[in-house]
Amino acid sequence: MNSDFYFGQNALPYLLATGAILLGFMIHAVIFRVLKKAASRTYAPLEQAFAGKASRPGRLLIILLLVEISFAIVPPHTVVYEPLFHILGLLWVVVLAWLFSKILPITEIVILARLEKAGAEDIIKRKVMTQFDVFKRIVYFLIIIIALATMLMTFEGAQKIGMSILASAGVAGIVVGMSAKNTLSTVFSGIQFAITQPIRLDDVVIVENEWGRIEEITLTYVVVRIWDERRLIVPIDHFLSKPFQNWTRNQTEIMGTAFIHADYTVPVEIIRQEAQRIVSEEGKELWDGRYCGLQVTDTSPDSVELRVLVTASDAAKCWDLRCLIRENLIDFMQRNHPDALPKRRRIEL
Secondary structure (H helix, E strand, O other), X not given: OHHHHXXXXXXXXXXXXXXXXXXXXXXXXXXXXHHHHHHHHHOOHHHHHHHHHOHHHHHHHHHHHHHHHHHHHOOOOHHHHHHHHHHHHHHHHHHHHHHHHHHHHHHHHHHHHHHHHOOOOHHHHHHHHHHHHHHHHHHXXXXXXXXXXXXXXXXXXXXXXXXHHHHOHHHHHHHHHHHOHHHXXXXXXXXXXXXXXXXXXXXXXXXXXXXXXXXXXXXXXEEXXXXXXXXXXXXXXXXXXXXXXXXXXXXXXXXXXXXXXXXXXXXXXXXXXXXXXXXXXXXXXXXXXXXXXXXXXXXXXXXXXXXXXXXXXXXXXXXXHHHHHHHHHHHHHHHHOHHHOOOOOOOOO
């Protein structure tokens, strides 16, 4: 009789904790189901982001809170009390670090949604995305370091190790600093890069004579997606120490040129009118309507150089428009003015 009573008394805290865990699953399911339905009806970015990003850490937070309450009502046996609450303390550190790591993605989604709703320009949106991308990496790193340090400090042995490390930090810091100065310099360059922002995500750049778009920015390197789908990995300090071209730094609009070589007999005004027709009719999906002009920009003993200058809303459309102009002008000259095509002249002495 006494043994049954003793067993029941010792099992009661764990039965209550098991019930708290099941109750936590049910409460989480109800809360986040209601939140997702409300977000789907109102299309509110904050509710949608929170329901998607904070669901899993929120479940663990609710369960831990209910388990703590159950142990406060019916404490476990003194033998397991200390190690059990030590494990719960470690879990609290994990769940709080997990929740903090979700704050930045939720904030990013909300800000970008508001920018989208306000009709912000593409450059502003890409600027925010770039800042968040670099800033998130720094914050994630700090969260991991702080969480690990907090968990280690809960162990008595680890505290002693930490004290000995702090005592020798002067010498160790010099050694580490000397051996990792290039890495640290690159990391600081990444932080400076996030502040100054010489490039942003999806910017069109020319680096190392390669044309491409910025695909990824980290603290140590930048990934450039080249036009032929190759990836160019560039150290981040390259953009701070060497010149490069950024075609979309302040705006995406760009001017482009298409050169045509022709004979001296070419009817320039007719070719100018045809270039205008090609751009306004066949290239209307690519041309932004700002400018289109043709000029004779150079001469040689055998030919003249015609330059068509056009504008487009971005670099990709400008490239396609330039190619379209070349192809159609060559075809027009072949069909209507074959004598105006460039030809070699024999100079008799």
